[in-house]
Amino acid sequence: MATISKRWRIHGAIAAILAVGTLLLYFNTLDYAFVFDDISSITENEAVRIASLSPNAIAAAAAGGFLKRRVVPNLSFAINYYFAGYDAKWYRLTNVVIHIANGILVYCLALMHLQILRRCTRNAGGTAATIPRKKPTRPEEKAAIVVAAIVAALWLTHPLQTNSTIYIVQRMTSLAVFFYLAALCLYLAGRLHAARRTHRWSLFSAAVIAWGIAMVCKEISITLPLAVLTYEIFFFQSLSREWFARNLKYIVILLVVLAVVALTILGTDPLQSIREGYARRDFTMGQRVLTQFRVIVLYVSLLLLPLPSRLNLDHHVIPSVSLIEPMTTLLSLIALIFLAGAAVVLFRRHRMLAFCIIWFFLHLAIESSIIGLEMAFEHRLYLPSVGFIFAVVYLVHRYFRFDARLKCASAAVIGLLLCVSTIARSTVWKNSITLWTDCVGKSPGKARPYNNLGQYLAEQKDLTTAEKILRKAVKLKPDFADAHNNLAAVLRQQNNLDEAIKHYRKAIRIQPAFPEAHYNLGIALRKNNQIDAAIYHYRESLRYNSRSASTYHNLGVAYAKKQDYDQAISYFKEALRIRPDFAKAQASLETMMRRKAPTPRKD
Numbered sequence: 001m002a003t004i005s006k007r008w009r010i011h012g013a014i015a016a017i018l019a020v021g022t023l024l025l026y027f028n029t030l031d032y033a034f035v036f037d038d039i040s041s042i043t044e045n046e047a048v049r050i051a052s053l054s055p056n057a058i059a060a061a062a063a064g065g066f067l068k069r070r071v072v073p074n075l076s077f078a079i080n081y082y083f084a085g086y087d088a089k090w091y092r093l094t095n096v097v098i099h100i101a102n103g104i105l106v107y108c109l110a111l112m113h114l115q116i117l118r119r120c121t122r123n124a125g126g127t128a129a130t131i132p133r134k135k136p137t138r139p140e141e142k143a144a145i146v147v148a149a150i151v152a153a154l155w156l157t158h159p160l161q162t163n164s165t166i167y168i169v170q171r172m173t174s175l176a177v178f179f180y181l182a183a184l185c186l187y188l189a190g191r192l193h194a195a196r197r198t199h200r201w202s203l204f205s206a207a208v209i210a211w212g213i214a215m216v217c218k219e220i221s222i223t224l225p226l227a228v229l230t231y232e233i234f235f236f237q238s239l240s241r242e243w244f245a246r247n248l249k250y251i252v253i254l255l256v257v258l259a260v261v262a263l264t265i266l267g268t269d270p271l272q273s274i275r276e277g278y279a280r281r282d283f284t285m286g287q288r289v290l291t292q293f294r295v296i297v298l299y300v301s302l303l304l305l306p307l308p309s310r311l312n313l314d315h316h317v318i319p320s321v322s323l324i325e326p327m328t329t330l331l332s333l334i335a336l337i338f339l340a341g342a343a344v345v346l347f348r349r350h351r352m353l354a355f356c357i358i359w360f361f362l363h364l365a366i367e368s369s370i371i372g373l374e375m376a377f378e379h380r381l382y383l384p385s386v387g388f389i390f391a392v393v394y395l396v397h398r399y400f401r402f403d404a405r406l407k408c409a410s411a412a413v414i415g416l417l418l419c420v421s422t423i424a425r426s427t428v429w430k431n432s433i434t435l436w437t438d439c440v441g442k443s444p445g446k447a448r449p450y451n452n453l454g455q456y457l458a459e460q461k462d463l464t465t466a467e468k469i470l471r472k473a474v475k476l477k478p479d480f481a482d483a484h485n486n487l488a489a490v491l492r493q494q495n496n497l498d499e500a501i502k503h504y505r506k507a508i509r510i511q512p513a514f515p516e517a518h519y520n521l522g523i524a525l526r527k528n529n530q531i532d533a534a535i536y537h538y539r540e541s542l543r544y545n546s547r548s549a550s551t552y553h554n555l556g557v558a559y560a561k562k563q564d565y566d567q568a569i570s571y572f573k574e575a576l577r578i579r580p581d582f583a584k585a586q587a588s589l590e591t592m593m594r595r596k597a598p599t600p601r602k603d
């Protein structure tokens with residue numbers, strides 16, 4: 001009992017060190033502002049603004065987020081709002097705590113991986129399930145704790161994790177990974193430690209529940225059953241035709257479950273759903289698949305060399321149009337085939353390294369496939385990097401024959417360099433202008449960073465710089481509706497109404513169902529005394545966004561200019577119905593009511 005108690009004290013001390021170190025690493029980021037999708041998913045999302053923790057309020061918040069299937073992250077944003085309003089520091093602190101919890105789960109998973117390796121080694125290359133449990137020797141236990149702690153520390157401090165930690169809305173990724181890793185740890189605990197059948201199946205049931213929760217955090221969690229099957233094939237089963245025949249029904253059940261989950265996500269016509277995802281992209285499905293060969297190689301290079309100068313929220317990846325255009329597509333494919341082949345070759349004698357290669361590919365399979373997502377995002381490496389970092393640390397521990405103290409010192413130096421890089425990278429996330437200035441510098445040929453930087457500069461009233469930046473955006477991508485809309489807004493503020501109207505109309509031609517562009521065009525037309533045209537575009541805006549109180553208010557103002565006071569009053573009332581605290585609409589309504597009231601007769 002004393003030995004067990006001492007072991008748990010060691011684990012607890014390591015967890016505490018990991019937690020405190022990670023908190024200190026990200027402490028300076030807690031006061032950073034909301035950026036990018038944080039704004040649309042949190043500060044502009046009415047669903048998170050709950051006034052109580054009643055079941056109805058919680059259910060509405062969980063189901064009413066920006067992405068409705070991601071129930072748990074939506075609910076977490078609402079709970080943050082309930083306790084802290086829009087104080088970004090509490091949202092960020094929550095993200096850091098989740099990241100720490102994930103690091104501790106990585107530590108637990110690494111310990112279990114090393115235990116699996118001990119069993120397989122004792123069984124002369126056999127499976128971990130075919131040898132009785134045996135207490136590790138003291139050197140084995142000490143080495144396992146050190147290796148697992150290094151894996152967790154390097155994973156926690158790696159600069160690529162800034163995207164999933166500082167970028168608040170990517171809590172969707174970090175929460176999904178938390179429940180995913182928890183499910184794997186529960187499954188492995190049942191496989192390795194549960195002597196009684198009831199205990200084992202209790203752990204397996206808990207793993208299924210954790211997987212279910214991960215699935216309503218982010219769809220990448222669908223791969224967990226395949227990860228479990230990979231563990232079974234690599235470490236717990238003696239593969240043979242008899243084994244496959246005996247377990248064929250379970251494999252079929254697994255595939256059916258995955259198919260049902262996929263159909264739930266993609267609908268009854270998954271190919272059509274995937275094709276629709278490309279409607280707003282400037283690349284085809286084939287181009288995306290070809291480009292992902294290069295993207296995956298980029299991901300590996302970022303894991304190995306995560307310099308702040310190489311990290312970017314919005315990488316500019318030019319689509320591959322064939323295997324040889326650009327030639328790096330074919331070279332990347334050859335490199336990935338070589339890596340996959342290495343997993344096959346390593347399977348018999350170096351099974352854990354082969355498993356880590358499969359882990360990396362498996363956990364990129366959803367976001368680096370045919371689904372019409374953006375080409376590359378660094379937060380997609382949050383889960384794949386677990387296997388990658390474990391492989392690197394284990395490779396050095398197992399196959400590099402130099403003093404253990406030197407290995408630990410080397411790990412400490414690498415960890416320190418990763419911390420320096422993480423701190424340097426984290427400063428970019430301070431606010432929207434610092435973030436998008438960094439993106440413009442690293443992706444000078446991509447329109448979106450220019451558009452977003454110009455938008456935020458305009459909000460800071462730096463209209464001259466904003467206009468210059470936004471003109472660059474529309475030059476890079478002439479069919480970029482959002483950039484035309486933002487440029488027009490800047491021109492309107494500079495009283496250049498004719499050119500503003502031209503760009504608003506261009507935005508609407510590109511994207512007819514664009515409520516903000518219709519609304520803004522209505523404002524410009526009203527200022528230009530084109531009242532009927534303004535009314536038309538206000539109505540078009542409401543056609544696509546019927547819950548906009550500002551649009552109803554401006555529609556009322558337009559009718560007031562036409563002296564149609566009844567219509568004006570009805571629209572002001574509708575604005576107040578949607579937003580009862582809309583002071584401007586209340587003042588406009590009172591003014592209209594006074595104008596409409598009959599003038600008292602003088603005797």
